[in-house]
Amino acid sequence: MSENVENPEIGEIARAESERGELVLRRRTSGPGAHVLELRVNGVFVMDTLETTTEAALAAAALELVEHPRDVVVGGLGLGFTTQRVLADSRVEKVVVVEVEEALVGWMRDGTVPHGPAILADERVRIVNADILMAIAEARSTYDLVLLDVDNGPGYLVHGANAGIYEPAFLQRCRDVLNPGGVLAVWSADHSPELVEAMREVFGDVDEQVHDVLLQDRPEHYYLVVARHTVG
Template structure:
């Protein structure tokens, strides 16, 4: 197996790296790593896609969607494949990753981000959600971003609470942030959180915040080995 660096950026949080992985068994694979930790690639994308599909299946009219974490864009791609979706706001912390998607370093990126329904915000998702809930309070509404409430909120900003790439992201899985997220939901809205492993404390916290939460496991083949990833799905009785 050979690894070739495609792009690298150094940020105040550390290193963001795109590299190409090649073997004699198939086409080259584009892989994203942060601070040396594998985040995702463009070979095994089933759970990124399922993150969107699971939520879309639960909402009758998912017009407005908030996505925390751009990654390589496969969650957003699945959302845009649904004709019911009218607006996707993507919050991504790493400016370099957004740039690589826009300039074609990630080959499918330019077409994806050119979709008129997509707006990318380069920010910490915690700050973006806090600002959105503040905007909502200021204008007397209950939902945010100055443009209405969200039918879906999808969070894939790290490898889950047990395998953090950035320690500060622990707050994304905590009660205070999830309570802010709930305030952004439209009636009947759904929140889905991705995790690389089981997260019983997250399940408990989401149950406490949203009233109910379901854990869904998905088997994946990752670089020649079998793994399981998890989605935590919450749909409040009254959002």
């Protein structure tokens, strides 16, 4: 069930409940006359519209490694910034966005998230309302990029069931649905040697990128872990 609150200046603007818990979209100030949207899941900060550099970098890091990134899977719609960066690349022909929270898709479609309608109106986008574990397990197509920003990383899980995303069995399935030369990129809120090792076990060479960010006036580090499906 989803509920919208009409035009508040500051505070909660939308809330939804699902079997996974509570999803809340809030507005906060970021300076005189400036507002930021913030997404929280079960009370845990997930992302906002102020610091979006690593969401875009998740896409950019993978896109630059593939000559013809025609078909892309984005695991996690969030507030749309990874998908937006993918769509900015004219080589991309199809983007499948897998999002488990139906309410979040609705907020992006109906303008509760103001930039959402323009992103989802792109004819290349197809939304799949499903768990990413199931969507990848049941995939019948292959892709050039798989981008995963589903949780806060293996060390800061919002939903315990998402632990499987970072384990070798699922990472192997991601490799299976990648075309030769395709790339898997995973976002994490912290350095995870276990994730790096699991991806190395499946893919061989792995590149871990560290990104400095300013999160609500606090310096933090976010991580992208990138691997390519090599042949031979």
